[in-house]
Amino acid sequence: MTDYIHKGVIRTNGRVDTGQSITDASKLKVLPSDDSFHLDNMEVGNLEWWYFDIIDSQNKVTIKIVAHLGTDPLRRVFSPQLAISIRTANTRHALSRHYSLSDFHASKSTCDIRFKDEFHAVYKPLDQYHLSVNIDRFKAEFTFISEIEGWKPLGNEVDMVRGRKQAAFSWIIPVPKARVMGEFALDNEKHNIDGAIGYHDHNYWKVGKDNKLFVDDVLSKWYWGKILADDYTAIFMDTYFRKRSVKSFMLAKAEKIIESSNNLIKVFPVTFQRDEEIKTSYPSKMEIRSIEKNNPFHAILEAKELIDKKDLLIGVNPVIRWLITHLVSRPSYYGILADSRLNIAGKEIKGQAIYEAMLFRSK
Numbered sequence: 001m002t003d004y005i006h007k008g009v010i011r012t013n014g015r016v017d018t019g020q021s022i023t024d025a026s027k028l029k030v031l032p033s034d035d036s037f038h039l040d041n042m043e044v045g046n047l048e049w050w051y052f053d054i055i056d057s058q059n060k061v062t063i064k065i066v067a068h069l070g071t072d073p074l075r076r077v078f079s080p081q082l083a084i085s086i087r088t089a090n091t092r093h094a095l096s097r098h099y100s101l102s103d104f105h106a107s108k109s110t111c112d113i114r115f116k117d118e119f120h121a122v123y124k125p126l127d128q129y130h131l132s133v134n135i136d137r138f139k140a141e142f143t144f145i146s147e148i149e150g151w152k153p154l155g156n157e158v159d160m161v162r163g164r165k166q167a168a169f170s171w172i173i174p175v176p177k178a179r180v181m182g183e184f185a186l187d188n189e190k191h192n193i194d195g196a197i198g199y200h201d202h203n204y205w206k207v208g209k210d211n212k213l214f215v216d217d218v219l220s221k222w223y224w225g226k227i228l229a230d231d232y233t234a235i236f237m238d239t240y241f242r243k244r245s246v247k248s249f250m251l252a253k254a255e256k257i258i259e260s261s262n263n264l265i266k267v268f269p270v271t272f273q274r275d276e277e278i279k280t281s282y283p284s285k286m287e288i289r290s291i292e293k294n295n296p297f298h299a300i301l302e303a304k305e306l307i308d309k310k311d312l313l314i315g316v317n318p319v320i321r322w323l324i325t326h327l328v329s330r331p332s333y334y335g336i337l338a339d340s341r342l343n344i345a346g347k348e349i350k351g352q353a354i355y356e357a358m359l360f361r362s363k
Contacts, residue, residue, distance in 0.1 A: 004256075008262030018262070030152050030172055034202075036111060051199075056197075060089040062085075080101065083308075085307050085335065093186065119131075119132070129144040131143075141182045145181075146175050146177075147177045147178055148175075148177045153262055154248065169203075169215075171201065171248075181193060181195070219360055221357065223269070225354060229340055233251070234249070247262065266291060270285040280330040298342075298344075302338055309334045334359075
Protein backbone atom coordinates (compact mmCIF):
# COMPACT_ATOMS: atom_id res chain seq x y z
CA MET A 1 0.00 0.00 0.00
CA THR A 2 1.45 3.32 -1.07
CA ASP A 3 1.03 5.76 1.79
CA TYR A 4 4.02 8.11 1.61
CA ILE A 5 4.19 11.69 0.25
CA HIS A 6 6.53 12.57 -2.61
CA LYS A 7 7.93 16.11 -2.42
CA GLY A 8 9.02 17.97 -5.54
CA VAL A 9 7.27 17.53 -8.88
CA ILE A 10 9.16 17.28 -12.19
CA ARG A 11 8.09 19.47 -15.10
CA THR A 12 9.22 19.77 -18.73
CA ASN A 13 12.99 19.88 -19.27
CA GLY A 14 13.67 18.70 -15.72
CA ARG A 15 12.39 21.75 -13.89
CA VAL A 16 11.46 20.87 -10.30
CA ASP A 17 8.65 22.49 -8.32
CA THR A 18 9.99 21.74 -4.84
CA GLY A 19 6.94 23.30 -3.20
CA GLN A 20 4.54 20.80 -4.78
CA SER A 21 3.93 17.28 -3.54
CA ILE A 22 2.22 14.14 -4.78
CA THR A 23 -0.11 12.44 -2.32
CA ASP A 24 -2.26 10.44 -4.74
CA ALA A 25 -1.26 6.81 -4.22
CA SER A 26 -2.27 5.91 -7.78
CA LYS A 27 0.32 8.35 -9.17
CA LEU A 28 3.06 6.97 -6.95
CA LYS A 29 2.42 3.30 -7.58
CA VAL A 30 4.70 1.44 -10.02
CA LEU A 31 2.58 -0.73 -12.30
CA PRO A 32 3.78 -3.80 -14.23
CA SER A 33 3.33 -1.82 -17.47
CA ASP A 34 5.77 0.85 -16.21
CA ASP A 35 8.50 -1.79 -16.42
CA SER A 36 7.60 -2.97 -19.91
CA PHE A 37 9.21 -2.16 -23.28
CA HIS A 38 8.48 1.49 -24.15
CA LEU A 39 10.31 2.38 -27.37
CA ASP A 40 8.05 3.02 -30.33
CA ASN A 41 10.76 2.17 -32.82
CA MET A 42 14.28 0.76 -32.90
CA GLU A 43 16.00 3.86 -34.24
CA VAL A 44 19.27 5.63 -33.55
CA GLY A 45 18.90 7.98 -30.59
CA ASN A 46 16.67 5.74 -28.51
CA LEU A 47 17.87 4.09 -25.31
CA GLU A 48 16.27 1.63 -22.92
CA TRP A 49 17.72 -0.65 -20.31
CA TRP A 50 16.76 -2.93 -17.44
CA TYR A 51 19.34 -3.02 -14.64
CA PHE A 52 19.61 -5.66 -11.88
CA ASP A 53 22.19 -6.05 -9.15
CA ILE A 54 22.81 -8.51 -6.33
CA ILE A 55 24.93 -8.06 -3.19
CA ASP A 56 25.74 -11.19 -1.20
CA SER A 57 27.93 -9.87 1.63
CA GLN A 58 28.28 -13.21 3.36
CA ASN A 59 29.83 -14.86 0.31
CA LYS A 60 31.53 -11.68 -0.98
CA VAL A 61 29.62 -11.76 -4.26
CA THR A 62 28.42 -8.75 -6.27
CA ILE A 63 26.68 -9.16 -9.63
CA LYS A 64 25.36 -6.55 -12.06
CA ILE A 65 23.24 -7.54 -15.06
CA VAL A 66 22.09 -4.98 -17.64
CA ALA A 67 19.90 -5.68 -20.67
CA HIS A 68 20.51 -2.66 -22.87
CA LEU A 69 19.10 -1.22 -26.08
CA GLY A 70 21.24 1.67 -27.20
CA THR A 71 22.92 3.91 -29.70
CA ASP A 72 26.68 4.10 -30.22
CA PRO A 73 28.44 7.44 -29.45
CA LEU A 74 28.62 8.40 -33.14
CA ARG A 75 24.87 7.86 -33.54
CA ARG A 76 25.22 5.31 -36.31
CA VAL A 77 23.93 2.01 -34.92
CA PHE A 78 21.07 0.96 -32.64
CA SER A 79 21.58 -2.48 -31.10
CA PRO A 80 20.85 -4.70 -28.07
CA GLN A 81 23.59 -5.63 -25.62
CA LEU A 82 23.88 -7.71 -22.47
CA ALA A 83 26.49 -6.54 -19.93
CA ILE A 84 27.35 -8.54 -16.82
CA SER A 85 29.86 -7.82 -14.05
CA ILE A 86 30.72 -10.50 -11.51
CA ARG A 87 32.75 -10.08 -8.36
CA THR A 88 33.45 -13.04 -6.09
CA ALA A 89 35.90 -13.51 -3.24
CA ASN A 90 38.55 -14.70 -5.69
CA THR A 91 37.86 -13.15 -9.07
CA ARG A 92 36.49 -10.22 -11.09
CA HIS A 93 34.99 -10.48 -14.56
CA ALA A 94 33.14 -8.24 -17.01
CA LEU A 95 31.24 -10.07 -19.75
CA SER A 96 29.28 -8.61 -22.65
CA ARG A 97 27.31 -9.87 -25.60
CA HIS A 98 26.01 -7.96 -28.62
CA TYR A 99 22.85 -9.02 -30.43
CA SER A 100 20.91 -8.27 -33.58
CA LEU A 101 17.49 -6.66 -33.38
CA SER A 102 15.88 -9.95 -34.37
CA ASP A 103 17.33 -11.51 -31.20
CA PHE A 104 15.40 -9.11 -28.95
CA HIS A 105 11.83 -9.78 -27.80
CA ALA A 106 9.86 -7.83 -25.20
CA SER A 107 6.37 -7.23 -23.87
CA LYS A 108 4.60 -3.86 -23.95
CA SER A 109 2.49 -4.75 -20.91
CA THR A 110 5.01 -6.05 -18.36
CA CYS A 111 8.70 -6.79 -17.87
CA ASP A 112 9.31 -9.79 -20.13
CA ILE A 113 12.65 -9.26 -21.89
CA ARG A 114 14.55 -11.81 -23.97
CA PHE A 115 17.84 -11.86 -25.85
CA LYS A 116 17.67 -15.09 -27.89
CA ASP A 117 17.69 -18.01 -25.44
CA GLU A 118 20.63 -16.46 -23.56
CA PHE A 119 18.85 -13.97 -21.28
CA HIS A 120 15.33 -13.69 -19.89
CA ALA A 121 13.99 -11.26 -17.29
CA VAL A 122 10.32 -11.64 -16.41
CA TYR A 123 7.96 -10.18 -13.81
CA LYS A 124 6.00 -12.73 -11.79
CA PRO A 125 2.91 -12.24 -9.60
CA LEU A 126 3.34 -11.11 -5.99
CA ASP A 127 6.15 -8.69 -6.90
CA GLN A 128 8.72 -11.23 -7.99
CA TYR A 129 11.19 -11.22 -10.86
CA HIS A 130 12.96 -14.19 -12.39
CA LEU A 131 16.26 -13.84 -14.26
CA SER A 132 17.99 -16.53 -16.28
CA VAL A 133 21.31 -16.21 -18.11
CA ASN A 134 22.95 -18.78 -20.34
CA ILE A 135 26.07 -17.49 -22.08
CA ASP A 136 29.63 -18.70 -22.42
CA ARG A 137 31.32 -18.80 -19.00
CA PHE A 138 28.24 -17.64 -17.05
CA LYS A 139 24.98 -19.46 -16.27
CA ALA A 140 22.49 -18.17 -13.70
CA GLU A 141 18.97 -18.51 -12.30
CA PHE A 142 17.83 -15.84 -9.84
CA THR A 143 14.53 -14.98 -8.15
CA PHE A 144 14.01 -11.45 -6.79
CA ILE A 145 11.31 -11.13 -4.10
CA SER A 146 10.49 -7.46 -3.51
CA GLU A 147 10.66 -6.15 0.05
CA ILE A 148 10.00 -2.45 -0.67
CA GLU A 149 7.30 -1.16 -3.01
CA GLY A 150 8.29 0.36 -6.36
CA TRP A 151 9.33 4.01 -6.57
CA LYS A 152 9.11 6.49 -9.47
CA PRO A 153 10.39 9.94 -8.45
CA LEU A 154 10.15 11.40 -11.97
CA GLY A 155 6.53 10.35 -12.47
CA ASN A 156 5.68 8.46 -15.63
CA GLU A 157 8.21 10.33 -17.79
CA VAL A 158 9.81 13.76 -18.27
CA ASP A 159 9.24 15.67 -21.52
CA MET A 160 12.41 17.18 -22.98
CA VAL A 161 12.04 19.97 -25.55
CA ARG A 162 14.61 22.13 -27.34
CA GLY A 163 13.14 24.12 -30.18
CA ARG A 164 11.45 21.56 -32.42
CA LYS A 165 13.51 18.67 -31.05
CA GLN A 166 11.86 16.39 -28.53
CA ALA A 167 12.52 13.41 -26.29
CA ALA A 168 11.03 11.70 -23.24
CA PHE A 169 13.07 10.46 -20.26
CA SER A 170 12.01 7.92 -17.64
CA TRP A 171 13.61 6.35 -14.58
CA ILE A 172 11.61 4.02 -12.36
CA ILE A 173 12.69 1.65 -9.61
CA PRO A 174 10.30 -1.32 -9.54
CA VAL A 175 12.45 -3.06 -6.92
CA PRO A 176 14.31 -0.75 -4.48
CA LYS A 177 15.21 -3.78 -2.38
CA ALA A 178 14.64 -7.51 -2.80
CA ARG A 179 15.62 -10.79 -1.27
CA VAL A 180 17.44 -12.83 -3.91
CA MET A 181 17.77 -16.58 -4.15
CA GLY A 182 19.25 -18.78 -6.85
CA GLU A 183 22.54 -20.00 -8.22
CA PHE A 184 25.15 -19.20 -10.83
CA ALA A 185 28.13 -20.86 -12.42
CA LEU A 186 31.19 -18.89 -13.52
CA ASP A 187 33.65 -20.93 -15.59
CA ASN A 188 31.85 -24.04 -14.30
CA GLU A 189 32.43 -23.10 -10.66
CA LYS A 190 29.01 -23.15 -8.98
CA HIS A 191 27.79 -20.65 -6.38
CA ASN A 192 24.55 -20.61 -4.38
CA ILE A 193 22.73 -17.37 -3.57
CA ASP A 194 20.35 -17.37 -0.60
CA GLY A 195 19.16 -14.24 1.16
CA ALA A 196 21.27 -11.79 -0.84
CA ILE A 197 20.03 -8.23 -1.43
CA GLY A 198 18.82 -7.23 -4.89
CA TYR A 199 17.80 -4.11 -6.76
CA HIS A 200 16.18 -3.40 -10.13
CA ASP A 201 15.56 -0.20 -12.09
CA HIS A 202 14.52 0.69 -15.63
CA ASN A 203 15.40 3.69 -17.79
CA TYR A 204 14.55 4.89 -21.24
CA TRP A 205 15.28 7.87 -23.47
CA LYS A 206 12.81 8.06 -26.34
CA VAL A 207 13.59 10.57 -29.11
CA GLY A 208 10.96 12.38 -31.14
CA LYS A 209 9.96 10.69 -34.37
CA ASP A 210 10.84 13.53 -36.74
CA ASN A 211 12.98 15.85 -34.61
CA LYS A 212 15.33 13.86 -32.39
CA LEU A 213 16.78 15.27 -29.21
CA PHE A 214 19.77 13.09 -28.30
CA VAL A 215 20.57 12.22 -24.70
CA ASP A 216 24.14 13.55 -24.73
CA ASP A 217 22.90 16.91 -26.08
CA VAL A 218 20.79 17.25 -22.92
CA LEU A 219 22.53 15.33 -20.12
CA SER A 220 26.16 15.94 -19.24
CA LYS A 221 26.44 13.28 -16.51
CA TRP A 222 24.67 11.55 -13.68
CA TYR A 223 25.52 9.99 -10.35
CA TRP A 224 23.36 7.19 -8.98
CA GLY A 225 23.72 5.11 -5.85
CA LYS A 226 22.03 2.95 -3.25
CA ILE A 227 22.97 2.56 0.41
CA LEU A 228 22.25 -0.42 2.65
CA ALA A 229 22.75 0.14 6.39
CA ASP A 230 20.99 -2.08 8.93
CA ASP A 231 17.28 -1.81 8.13
CA TYR A 232 17.67 1.44 6.14
CA THR A 233 17.74 1.59 2.35
CA ALA A 234 18.57 4.85 0.57
CA ILE A 235 18.61 5.55 -3.18
CA PHE A 236 19.80 8.75 -4.86
CA MET A 237 20.17 10.05 -8.40
CA ASP A 238 21.79 13.35 -9.40
CA THR A 239 21.11 14.01 -13.11
CA TYR A 240 22.84 17.00 -14.71
CA PHE A 241 20.89 18.72 -17.49
CA ARG A 242 22.25 21.70 -19.41
CA LYS A 243 20.90 24.38 -17.05
CA ARG A 244 19.75 22.47 -13.98
CA SER A 245 20.00 19.18 -12.16
CA VAL A 246 17.43 16.82 -10.68
CA LYS A 247 18.36 15.17 -7.40
CA SER A 248 16.00 12.33 -6.52
CA PHE A 249 16.08 10.66 -3.12
CA MET A 250 14.33 7.79 -1.37
CA LEU A 251 14.80 6.55 2.18
CA ALA A 252 13.10 3.42 3.50
CA LYS A 253 13.16 1.88 6.94
CA ALA A 254 12.52 -1.86 6.83
CA GLU A 255 9.75 -2.26 4.22
CA LYS A 256 8.33 1.27 4.41
CA ILE A 257 9.33 4.33 2.35
CA ILE A 258 9.68 7.22 4.80
CA GLU A 259 11.18 9.89 2.53
CA SER A 260 10.71 10.55 -1.20
CA SER A 261 11.76 13.80 -2.86
CA ASN A 262 13.29 15.74 -5.73
CA ASN A 263 15.87 18.48 -5.15
CA LEU A 264 15.76 18.28 -1.36
CA ILE A 265 19.24 16.78 -1.09
CA LYS A 266 22.75 17.84 -2.08
CA VAL A 267 25.15 15.39 -3.72
CA PHE A 268 28.86 16.19 -3.42
CA PRO A 269 31.68 14.29 -5.13
CA VAL A 270 34.32 14.94 -2.45
CA THR A 271 37.44 13.38 -3.98
CA PHE A 272 38.27 11.88 -7.38
CA GLN A 273 40.47 8.98 -8.48
CA ARG A 274 42.31 9.23 -11.77
CA ASP A 275 41.92 6.28 -14.12
CA GLU A 276 45.02 6.23 -16.30
CA GLU A 277 43.62 3.58 -18.64
CA ILE A 278 40.60 5.63 -19.73
CA LYS A 279 42.32 8.90 -18.83
CA THR A 280 39.45 10.36 -16.88
CA SER A 281 38.43 10.48 -13.21
CA TYR A 282 35.63 9.05 -11.12
CA PRO A 283 34.42 10.11 -7.65
CA SER A 284 36.16 8.03 -4.98
CA LYS A 285 34.24 9.66 -2.14
CA MET A 286 30.64 10.90 -2.24
CA GLU A 287 28.56 12.85 0.26
CA ILE A 288 24.76 13.02 0.26
CA ARG A 289 23.05 15.45 2.59
CA SER A 290 19.41 16.43 3.12
CA ILE A 291 18.61 20.14 3.02
CA GLU A 292 15.39 19.66 4.97
CA LYS A 293 15.77 20.65 8.62
CA ASN A 294 12.90 18.39 9.66
CA ASN A 295 14.40 15.35 7.95
CA PRO A 296 18.15 15.33 8.63
CA PHE A 297 20.07 12.80 6.56
CA HIS A 298 23.77 12.58 5.86
CA ALA A 299 25.72 9.80 4.17
CA ILE A 300 29.34 9.36 3.14
CA LEU A 301 30.35 6.76 0.56
CA GLU A 302 34.00 5.74 0.20
CA ALA A 303 35.01 3.64 -2.79
CA LYS A 304 36.30 0.19 -1.97
CA GLU A 305 36.77 -1.15 -5.48
CA LEU A 306 35.62 -0.73 -9.06
CA ILE A 307 33.02 -3.30 -10.04
CA ASP A 308 33.16 -2.28 -13.68
CA LYS A 309 34.13 0.55 -15.99
CA LYS A 310 33.74 1.34 -19.66
CA ASP A 311 35.28 3.71 -22.13
CA LEU A 312 32.22 4.69 -24.18
CA LEU A 313 34.40 5.40 -27.24
CA ILE A 314 35.78 1.88 -27.54
CA GLY A 315 35.64 0.82 -31.18
CA VAL A 316 35.47 4.36 -32.57
CA ASN A 317 37.85 5.27 -35.40
CA PRO A 318 41.13 6.46 -33.77
CA VAL A 319 41.11 9.82 -35.57
CA ILE A 320 37.51 10.57 -34.60
CA ARG A 321 38.22 9.30 -31.09
CA TRP A 322 41.16 11.71 -30.76
CA LEU A 323 39.02 14.63 -31.90
CA ILE A 324 36.24 13.80 -29.45
CA THR A 325 38.50 13.27 -26.44
CA HIS A 326 40.56 16.39 -27.07
CA LEU A 327 37.83 18.77 -28.20
CA VAL A 328 34.61 17.52 -26.57
CA SER A 329 34.81 14.95 -23.78
CA ARG A 330 35.94 11.55 -22.59
CA PRO A 331 32.60 9.75 -22.15
CA SER A 332 32.89 6.92 -19.65
CA TYR A 333 31.06 4.81 -17.10
CA TYR A 334 32.15 3.62 -13.64
CA GLY A 335 30.41 1.25 -11.24
CA ILE A 336 31.79 1.34 -7.71
CA LEU A 337 31.40 -0.80 -4.59
CA ALA A 338 31.73 1.34 -1.47
CA ASP A 339 31.63 1.43 2.30
CA SER A 340 28.97 3.76 3.67
CA ARG A 341 28.38 5.74 6.82
CA LEU A 342 24.80 6.82 7.34
CA ASN A 343 23.97 9.48 9.92
CA ILE A 344 20.29 9.46 10.81
CA ALA A 345 18.16 9.74 13.94
CA GLY A 346 21.18 10.97 15.87
CA LYS A 347 23.40 7.97 15.26
CA GLU A 348 25.90 6.71 12.72
CA ILE A 349 25.26 3.38 10.98
CA LYS A 350 27.91 1.66 8.91
CA GLY A 351 26.89 -0.20 5.78
CA GLN A 352 27.68 -0.74 2.13
CA ALA A 353 26.77 0.92 -1.12
CA ILE A 354 26.94 0.70 -4.87
CA TYR A 355 27.16 3.91 -6.87
CA GLU A 356 27.91 4.82 -10.46
CA ALA A 357 29.14 7.75 -12.51
CA MET A 358 27.94 8.06 -16.11
CA LEU A 359 29.92 10.81 -17.81
CA PHE A 360 28.73 12.02 -21.21
CA ARG A 361 30.37 15.43 -21.39
CA SER A 362 32.70 15.62 -18.45
CA LYS A 363 36.48 15.19 -18.42
